Structure formats: structure tokens, C-alpha cells
Amino acid sequence: MDRIKGDCPSPVQPGDAERTRMGEQDPELTVLGKAQEFFQICDLEGKGFVTRQDMQRLHPELPLSLEELEKVFVTLDADGNGSLTPKEFITGFSEFWKACETVCPVTYEETMTGDEDEEFQFSDLMDRLGATKVLDDETDVKQIWLQLRKEEPHLLSNFEEFLVRIFSQLKEADNEKNELEWALKKKIAAYDEEIQHLYEEMEQQIKKEKEQFLLKDTERFQSHSQELECKLLSKEQELEQLVQKQKRLEHQCTQLLSGKEETKVENTKLKLTNQELLRDLERTSHELSLAQQQLQVLQEEASRLHEEKEMEVYRVTEALQREKSGLLKQLDFLSHSFEEDDIFSNSKRKNSAGLNGVLSEEPNAGITGGMPKTSHLQRIISIEEDHLPHLLDRLVDKQLSRWTGEDENTFEAEMNNKAREQAVEHSSSSSREQPVGKETLSNEERINSVPERLFKIIFVGNSSVGKTSFLRRFCEDRFFPGTAATVGVDYNVRTVTVDHTQVALQLWDTAGQERYRSITKQFFRKADGVIVMYDITAKDTFTAVKQWLISIEEATGENVPVLLLGNKTDNEKEREVPMGMGDHLAKDYNLIFYECSAYSGYNVEKSVLHLARILKEHEDKVKEKTIELQSDTKKKSCCMRQ
Template sequence: MSAEEQDRLRCLFHVYDVDNSGRIERNEFLTICAELQVSVDEADRIFNRLDVDNDGTITLLEFISGFRYGEVMDSDGGDVSAAWENFERRLGEQAKFIPRTEEAATLYQNISLTEPRLINLFEKVITNFTKEIKQQNSEMENLALTIKRVQDQASMQLSEMDDEIDQRIHAAERKTREQEKKQTETALSELRRSYETEMCELQCVKRIVLTFLLFITHSYSSYLQENQRLKQELMKSQTEVACLRSEMDSLKTELTDQSIKIKINILYYIYIYSFCADRTANRKLHDSNDGLRSALERTSRVKLFGQRMDDFTLYSCRPSCDTLALAMCDPGLRHRHSSECEEDSLPEIYMDSGLSTLRGSHRGYDSEQEVKGQEEEEEKEKKGEDDNNDSLMGKNSDTEVFKRMTINPNQHTDLSYMTSEKAYRIVLAGDAAVGKSSFLLRLCKNEFKLNSSATLGVDFQMKTLIVDGEPVSLQLWDTAGQERFRSIAKSYFRRADGVLLLYDVTCEKSFLNVREWVDMIEDVSQEDIPIMLVGNKSDLRQDGASCVPTSYGEKLAMTYNTLFCETSAKDGSNILEAVLHLASRLLLMRKVTISRCPT
């Protein structure tokens, strides 16, 4: 077959190889034959001839070999058959030992057509196979004869051996039983010894493991204690830092107050100095006009003096506290000539002083000059009388202003009223999950969170309240309620000014632990600390939950001489009231302490 024909066969094979697997299966081949109008039987026969290895598929090599075999069969079919018959004659009697002669002949013909050079090898293989098969057949025949003779002898000896075998069996059984018994006893003793040895070894291992576990446990406990100690030291350090920051803020506030007071004192003394200088200049001016005032008529002086006294009464009746405020705002205001609207607006900026009487007198002087235009003859008399009245009212007003400044020179202290309060330390205590953090959140930010995390260590907030008309700054310390943080909470009770002791009205255990908390506070604190006993989560009482009665809380508060209140951080009821009551108690105790201290 030429190369061109082989290429055509390859192309034809790839055309019918639909899945490009390199093989044509039986179903695909039958489909191709149906398209070519080939019967099913003929298609099966052709497929079987092409499928040389009988694997159910046709490869490209089998496809090309089949066409080549077909051509050769057409031309040399007789030669191949003659070659196989010649090979059988050469084998002679061994030819009958060839298994599956037809398949071997077909394979011989295919090899002759495809690979003629393998024919000799194939013939050698067939010859060797036939020789071995023949030898095996002869051996099988000899073996069969031997077996038959042995069977005959055995049948003869069986009868003789039955009795002997029975006897031997009984003897062997007895001997076997004895041996098995001995072996069993020996095995049991060995097992017992091995078991005891293993037990000793296991006990040694157990002791070693226990020793190691004790060592690990001791090491772990020591490391855990060291870790807790370091955590406590860290929390204490953080708390001290927070306290130092708070004290630093307080010192900054005090420094600011002191600076404001110093500035006010400086302004006050500047005002006094300016006031005295102006009064001296005014006296000199009045002395220079005394000669003119004596020449005026008495009637005009009395009339004008009455008018000036009305103005003096109008402008000199300001409260004394306004005098200092005017000096603080602008000492130069005493040199100005202001209108009525300016005079009316002075109280809005906390200012008026005796100097307003001076402005009133000068204003009266100017208005009197306008009245003098009615009669030219009385102009000089009215002017002289006017100057005389100004001198009298100027002296009176100067004296009154100086008296006011002397009576209350420290009136500026009210301006720093809101920055001079003392900061009180209040600690929130109680068991875990009683609502301390929610209480603090509602107080400081007026918020409530359903899912709040547990406090680890200490939390800190600042809150300023007006208690009994006085501003009070509160430092609120939220401590953790877990048992492991009790030692941290004790350190805050030593420096606390007051305690908000909370319990959960729905948790009887937290109420019973109140006594333990109170004892802890009394043991740690050096002085009597005001305590506000707070029953939190009172809103759950309306939901029908099992709660601690209010009377129990009141009795417990009376027992320990503490304040009592029930609150709800969820709806905010009584939160501010509880803190205000505690802050009021703190203010009262401070006032009592101050009154007892020697002045």
C-alpha cells in the first residue's frame, strides 16, 4: 500500500473518529456502515476482522492493517493458507497440541501480512508452546498412573492403618492434652511475668508523667500568677496615670482661676489709680471756678441745684456691684460723653459706677447751657450756678464711688464661680452584670446599649452637676465586678469620696453580696464613705420578672446607714436623682468638715 493510500485511510479514520479518541467503537462503526447501506451482519463481520486484539475498538493501525490484509487476502490468500499448512506439517504430532488452532492460524496470517519478519519468531514460540504442552501432557499421564497406583496401595493400607491410627490418635490426644496443659501453664506463667513487668514499667512511667505534670502545673500557676500580677500593676499604673491627668486638669483649672483673679485685681488697682487721678484733676478744675460761682444769685443757684439733684438721684442709684464691673470692662469709659441710649445699655454689660453721676452732672451742665438761650441777661448767672452745682455733685459722686469700691473690693470672685468647684471621686461597685457600665453611660451620655461588653479593669468618666446651687465635678470610676478584679476595686475604695453600690433587682445573689461589698468598703476606707445603695433594672419589675422587694433594699440601707434608690439604666429613671443625692451628701460632709476646721 502506497503512502498516499495510507494518508487517505488516516483522513478517513479521523473523519469517522467523532470524539478524537484515536479509536472507533462498535456503535460508531455500525453508524458509518448504516450510512453506507451495509447490513448489520456484514458490518459486524467486518468489525470483528478489523478488531484484531478483540478489545471492542478499532485503532488507526488496525484500520490500515485491515485494508492491507484485505488486499493481500485478495491476492495472496492462498499463499498464507499454504504457509500455515506447511508449518503444521513441520510440527507433525505436536500440531495437535496447538490450542485454539483457528485463532492461531488467523494470527499467523495477520502477522504474515503485516509483519512477515516476525513469522519465524512466532513459529518458534508456537513450537516451544507445543513442546511444553506435550511434555506436560506426558507428565500428567505419568502422574495419573502414579496416583492410581498410590490410590490402590492406599486403599489396601487404609484398612490396616485404621486400627493403628485410632490407637495413635488416642495416644496422641492424651499426649497432646498433657503437652497443651504444660504449654498453657508455661504460657500463663510467662504472661504473668510479662504482665507484672509491664505493670512495673507503666507505674514508673506514670510516676514520671505525674512528676512532669506537677512541674508543668506549678510552672503554669507561677506564670499565671506573674501574669495576673503584671496585669494588676499595669491596671494600677493606668489608673494612676488617669488620676494624675485628672489632678493635672484640676491644677490647670486652679491655675486658670488664679490667673483670672490676678488679672481682675490688676484691673481693679488700675481703675483705682485712674479714678484718683481723675478726681484730683476734677478738684483742681472746680477750685478754679469757685470765684465765678460766688457771683451768681442765690435764687438761680437753688433752682439749678434742684434740677441737678434730680439728675444726681437718677444716675447715682446704680447697685454697688456694677462699679467694679465697669472698671473691669473699660476704665476709660469715665472720660466719654455718652448719650442716653448708651447709659441705658450699660447694665447689659454688667457696668455702671459712680462715674455715671459725673457724666450726669456734665450732661446737666450742657442741657442748662441750652436753657440759658432764653434770656441773654441770665446766661452768666446760670452758668456760674451750674458750675457750682457740678462741683458739689462731683464731690458727692466721687465720695460715693470710692466708698462702694472700698466696701466690696473682692466682688470679682463671682465671675470665677463656675470654675472653682472641687472634684469628687465616686466609685461604681457591685457584682458583674448588675448594670454599672449602663448606669454610667446613661448618666454621662444619656444612652443605653443592649449588648454591652463586660468591663475589664476600670473605666473612667467625668460629670459636672449643679447640686444645691453649686457646681460639683464628679470623677466616676466604673470597676469590674468579677472576682478576679476585686483587688483592683479595693485600691479605688481607699481614695474614694463616695460609692454607688449597685445590685440587680432580678438577681437575688447580687443583692446578698451587697453585705460583702459594704464590709470590703469599710475595711479598706480610712473614713466613713457615703454609700448610695442602688437597685438597678427596676424596669424588669413591670415585666413580671421575679425581683427583690423594694422593702428589702430599704431595710438593708437602714442597717448600714446608707442612701437607697431603685433605678433603670434602660429608661433612665432615677439615674440622675441617685447621683444628685449622693453628691448632696458629699457637699454636706465637706461643709461640716470645713466648719470643724479651725480658721
């Protein structure tokens, strides 16, 4: 309403009179401006239309209640879609504002009347409009009416017409409300009448159902009584049958009592037979326990003989190892002696070439043991081939002819005999040194630290993957760059400590060439563990691992622990086999997997000790099962005696 005050001129202010003249010159713009102002007040969000809730925002601007504004919205919403477009809103208010031009002069003259007529005129207006029946409080309307009468009398008639329309709409709404209330009361009365009718029908139906239920209950009682009478008759018949059956049973009992003496005699005979059977069972149990004791003694004797055999093999292997190291040192000594002798240098070199030795010009003071820095002979000592025939011909010639045809037991017996002969032959040589890199114990320490376990481990893999270099790195902690290919089979021995237990590892180095595969497979049968090695810089060596695993499975026929090693990690730039491929293969075949470097020593000792620990645990489990089996056998024999 403040905006209405600003647009309509006041009769006492010159500025307002000027604006009044401007408004009279363009009345349509004034009407449109006022209508747009009211529309903008309602449409604050800028939706482009006005809803019922938006119409309630005119409550502070107009002297109408929320219900009256709702009725005004219904009047303006001609199409009944629940919203007012700007055109509908402005059209509805246009009729109110257009009457401003004709009524303003009259309203202005009426404002000149005295204040005593204002109350009478307002009361007369309210009576004509019938506002007393619609409005509870006329104060707000009266204030607006008086304000327009004093300040903007030309709008008073428009306001009165607006009130006439509003009150007429309110009356119509009130009439509609009364009609709806009357219709509702009529419907309620009809509904009550229908409910009463349904209630009476329900009472009649309940009464009828009750009578039918009583009738059915009576019939059911009679039928139940008849059933009980029939059951009583049947029970009497059953009782008569039971009496007769009891008489028959009494007669049978009399007959059984007469045959009781015969049963006692037969029972006595059965007891005697049972006693004889018990005596036979005790005698059989005693014989079985004696047989079990003899079997246990034989098993212990076999175990003792097996352990003695393993220790004998270990001692022979260790003696052979010392002999081989001594021969290596003698060979180095002889090579240096030959070089210092200018007269026999040419003949000695020819002899060395005849022995298949390879001379290396690289100085190595650590191998010569303090000799002058001259060239030394780098070679691989093999059981099949040695470059000093005058020292090892007796051992090698026989073995080469027998490896391909004889089994492993014959080979081991030959090895043991030759090892004993060489040990006796060289026992008097006081100048011979101990093997280099095998063990760091003296002779007295060797006697005091006899290994408790002995495991045979076979090295397999394609040629040139680094098996011999790995073996020397593990046993001697040194790397020999000029190592030649292994011919046949070579071996080394090293004693390690695994979980406070001295374990001797008999490490057999096999040749990787195809022509030695038949010899290599013979060593799988009594192997405690196998190490399969490939070269990470040569993919074909990794591809051959599966064939080696198949050969191991065919030869052993049992679950032998296998260690898969990927060698030459120091040559990472030329890697062809990713570490993930080796790990995946190890998981598929349940293998132990490491990548190592014989050159740098990376993972050399760690991987072998891991395999040794698994071999020890496997042997412990086998012994525990044997002990449990023997204890169970003893318990069963005791029970049988009882």
C-alpha cells in the first residue's frame, strides 16, 4: 500500500499535484505500472507466473486476510490451472485502475466534507457491502479508506469497487461453503441411514449364524456320542482279545521254563568254547607283539646302517674333495714351476696342452697362495675328466665306462673304494694343504664337529647358466671368470649350521649338455633336493626348466624339494626373463624361487640355506611319523594282550 501512496497525488502537496497531472495524461501507463508492481511483488523468483503461495505476499500490501487473497486468486484464475500469467494478473487489476479517471474528481470533492461524515459514510459502505458478516475486524479497511479519502480521493471509488468485488466474491465463496456444508450434512445423514441399515442386516445375519451354529453343534455332539459308543465296543473286543493272548503267553512261558535247563547246559558249553578262543587270541597276540618287536629292531638296525652308510659316503666325499683341492694346488704349483724353467718351457706347454689345460694370463695372488704374479691354469675338476692322468687315471677310466651302463649304487661303491685307496696313498704327504674354501675348520675341529645330517643336492640346468660358478661361490666364496664347462659330473661338500644343527651338503654339479642327460638323470633317484638353474639373460634356458622338472618327477617319483634359481642378476641390462615369470612358474609347480648372482654373491648362501632348512624339516617330519607309527603299534599290542 506504500507503493499506492507514492503513485496517487495528495490534494495538499504541489509535487503530488504535478504527478497527478502526469498520471492523468497517461492513465494506461499508470495502470500497467501498478499491475506490474503487484506482479513483481508476487513473483520474486522471476518464474513468469504467480501461484497461490505467491499471491499471499500481497498480504502486507493489501488489507485482506490470507483466505480473502485465496478467493481473489480463484477469481483471477479464469482457466483454473492454478497459476496466473502476467496477462491474467494485469487484466484482472486493470478494471480496478481504469475506473480511477472517472471517479478521482468526485472522490476528491468528497474529501472536502467534514470528518463527522467519514464515520457515517464508512459504516454505510460496510452495510451496503455486508462486511459485518464477512470481516471480524474492520480497522485495517477503515484506515486504508480514510487514508485514500484524505490523500488520494481519486482512488477511493476504485478501492470501493475493489471492495465490492472482493466482498461479493467472499459472499459467493461463503454461499458455496454453506452449500457444500449442506451437501455434506445430507451425505452424512444418508451415510448414517445406510450404516443403520447395514447394522440391522448384520444383527439379523449374526442371529441366523448363531442359530445355525447351535444346530450344527447339537448334531456334532450327537455324532461324537455315537463315535464314542462305537469305540467303547471296539475297546471291549480288544480287551477280550488281550485276555486270550495273555492266556496263550502264560502257556508259552510255562513251556519256556521247562526248556530253561537245556539252555543252561548249552550256555555252559559256549563259555568253555569262549575260554579256548580267548587263550588262542592271547597266544596269537603274544606272537604278534614278538614279531613287531623284531620288526622294530630290524627297522632300527636298517636306520643305523643307513646313517652309517651316509656318514661313510660323506667321509669319502670329503676325502675326495681334499684330494681334488690338493691336486688343484699341485697343478698350480707345477704350472708355475714349468714357467720358471726356461729350458723345459716348450715341452711342458705341449704336455699341458695334451692334458687339455687352459692357460690364463690373468694374475691372481689369492689362488697361487703367495707365489709370484704369473699366469696360472684355470680349469674344472670333474669325476669323469682330469688333466693329471698319472694321478687320477685309475679312478676316471673305470667310471667313464660304467656311468652310462651301471646304476647309481654300483657307481657309489666304486667311488667309495677309490676314495679309500687315495686316502691311504696320500695320507703320508705332510706338505699337502687343506682344501680351499670348503670349510674353515682344522682337523681337530672336523673331528669334534661331525655333521648330524647329510643331504645330497643335485644341480641341473642348461649349459653355461652358471652352475659351477654358483657352486664355487657357495663353497669357496670366490668367482672364477675363466671357468670351463663341466664334463659329466662334479661335486663339492660344505658343512653348514641350520637351526643349531650341523648339516653336510653334498652338492653335485652336473653337465648341462644334451649328451650327458642320461648320466644326470641317474643321480635324481637318491637326491634329497634338486636345484634347477636358468640364465635370466637367455630365455631358452628358462624355457628348458619345465623339461628339467619333468625329468626330476619321472626319476624321483616322489615329492622332492626343488629350488628354482635365476642366475646372473648382475647383468640386469641384458635380462630377457622377468622376475615375475620365474615367480609364476615357481607357484605353479610349488617350487622355492630365488634370483641370484654367482658373480656378486647375491642370494647365493641364502637360497641354499633355505633349501637345507626345508630338507631338515622334511626329514624331521618323516622321523616323527616313524616314531608315532611305532608307538601306535606298541599300544595296539598291549591292548591285544589285555
